[in-house]
Amino acid sequence: MTITLSRLLVLVLTMLAGLSTAAHAQRLAAALSSITVSVDSSFAGETLTFFGNIEPEIGSGVPVEGNDYNIVILVQGPAINRVVRRKTGDLGLWLNTEQRVYEGFPSYFWLLTSSPLGDIADNSLFDAEGLLPSSQPLLVPSTGNGDLSSLSQELVRLMEESDLYGVHDHGVIFRSRTLYSASLSLPANVPNGNFTAKTFLFRAGALVAQNTQSFSVRKTGFERLVGSSAKSMPIVYGFICVLLAVFTGWLGGVIFKR
């Protein structure tokens, strides 16, 4: 009996959710400047441009009204395992005594917004959607010892200092009532892998529509060859490193022979 009731409830809620989406009757048409960021020997970061348009839902026939829309773009990098450690000076020596490993932690997390987050919607909504840098450590499993909440805060701070986490208020600019664009500078230490860019459309404090795109950051040419051979044939790679070192040392000796 209870099972049937809860199922009914779910059904009703789903229908309500569907209705509310339909009521908004807007969708996002979004794109980004490149789907592959190539990393070569002179790579020193790259700027990506996101752009899009707020459009009426297909078939709804209701034109986009008002100019109180807000866009939030979340760019997230591949998941990695991060460890954060804390030094304490208990025994007269400063040692790492606390450490936590965050498994599946986003290696890159940047928010671009058209207004300060507080003006767009309630903070609890962003938090629930995992849309804040500070909510990331709470969303991934962690193992280890030490105070979880303080280590999590420090991890976010360290990521922000490395330019890998952050929020850019007014990073999204409306070119017209419905057309927006945003640019994001990927730093030179950007992790390699697959990224997702989620675009969220907010109106009057509510999430109206969203759209997901992806792009990848990958090495090309010589850098790609080095990266893949170091992983696929490590022993050969190691011997090549030694041979290169011996050759370089020998060549130096020959050139500078006195």
Added chain:
Amino acid sequence: MQIYLPIAELSVNLFFLVGVGGAVGFLSGLFGIGGGFLLTPLLIFTGIPAPVAVASVTGQVVAASTSGALSYWRRDGIDFHLAIYLVIAGIFGAFGGVSAFSWLRQLGQLDLVISISYVVFLGSVGGLMFFEAARSLLRRRAGVVVRDKLPGQHNWIHGLPLRIRFKRSKLYVSVLPVLLIGASIGFLGSLLGIGGGFILVPALIYLLRVPGNVVIGTSLIQVLAIMAASTVLHAYSSQSVDILLAFCLMVGSVIGAQFGASAGQYLRGDQLRALLAIIVLAVAIRFAVTLLFAPSDPFSMATLAAGVGL
């Protein structure tokens, strides 16, 4: 000019890398040390992840020692007979060091052991060398004639059994201390990620009484062999050897080492030892400071390779 390092996955100034390599290479040619104990902390300070810095420096040390060893070989400054005994024992020691490395990592105390070892070994070796060299310099200044080979210098080590004649070193000494020294350096080198020249050179001088004209060349052979083995081990176990980073450092250090080796000929042995002692002591003090004083940021983060637990 920025250059992107494919394994470290960040970009660094090319001239900085070659310059740092050159400076450390000069010292390595001058003193017959690999320079790893200087270069690794410098790279980590630049922002290169610690595993990549440690692993890539081993590659650089191979190049620097090859270049230095060649230069001593031309001057007949290597005792190959002695070197073979050291290298064979050293490779056995390196296997022990690698096992200790993974055991300590399981216990979560690797950082601690490395820091304390740096302070203890660099501090004691540097301190001993400094006092010995200072005393020798003062006596020379006071007009006392100091000969390179002192009479009655034989110590208890020379009374051990299984003696072997090392012609080039003019030594007739037991093989046991030779093997023990070689194995210890191999163990420490692979555990601490250093060539160990700064420990090996004083050990050969003070324990075995290897003459000054072959001690550096012979130690370079040992460092070369141990670091070549470590490079392959690092490439296999952690895949963190950045060949481009290592190459930039190599080019700088090979050039620097040539100047260092020739500059070394204009300095007397005790002067060289005093200078090396000061550098070794400075690094030991630097590590002691990080252990004893509150860091500006007690928190640090690192990336763990997939599948590596605590």
